[in-house]
Amino acid sequence: AKAKASANYFNSQMANFEAVDAGYDEAILLDPQGFVAEGPGECLFIVKEGVIITPPNDTSLESITQNSVIEIAHSLGYEVRRERIARDQLYAADEAFFTGTAAEVTPISNIDGRIIGKGEMGEITSRLQKAYFAVVTGKDPKFEHWLTYVK
Numbered sequence: 001a002k003a004k005a006s007a008n009y010f011n012s013q014m015a016n017f018e019a020v021d022a023g024y025d026e027a028i029l030l031d032p033q034g035f036v037a038e039g040p041g042e043c044l045f046i047v048k049e050g051v052i053i054t055p056p057n058d059t060s061l062e063s064i065t066q067n068s069v070i071e072i073a074h075s076l077g078y079e080v081r082r083e084r085i086a087r088d089q090l091y092a093a094d095e096a097f098f099t100g101t102a103a104e105v106t107p108i109s110n111i112d113g114r115i116i117g118k119g120e121m122g123e124i125t126s127r128l129q130k131a132y133f134a135v136v137t138g139k140d141p142k143f144e145h146w147l148t149y150v151k
């Protein structure tokens with residue numbers, strides 16, 4: 001799980017096939033102990049009572065986007081915790097979202113047929129998404145050192 005190798009994507013692909021077959025857009029993978037690990041190509045975050053929580057990378061790849069969103073969240077004044085997330089915590093979350101190179105910051109409206117929060121992008125996810133887009137498009141000078149401009 002800690003190496004980015006083509007064979008390691010097989011489980012993610014199979015999980016995603018199963019999720020799509022069940023009528024969902026994406027899968028959520030659990031670690032061997034049954035805690036949330038990640039999405040097939042994304043990191044997962046939940047928001048509960050204003051606190052942003054994401055699993056540690058003990059059974060998932062470390063993610064530049066995940067680390068970037070954590071830093072952006074801190075800059076916006078949010079508390080971010082790296083802790084294991086039990087499956088039932090997903091269902092009780094106020095908000096949930098994926099982050100990743102392709103996903104950027106993508107809200108999750110329901111999990112296993114259970115509506116998350118109000119079933120639409122939450123306030124914190126929205127703020128993070130807007131801030132992330134401002135960073136990656138060069139509109140936030142605080143994070144300009146992250147960017148490499150190409151002509």
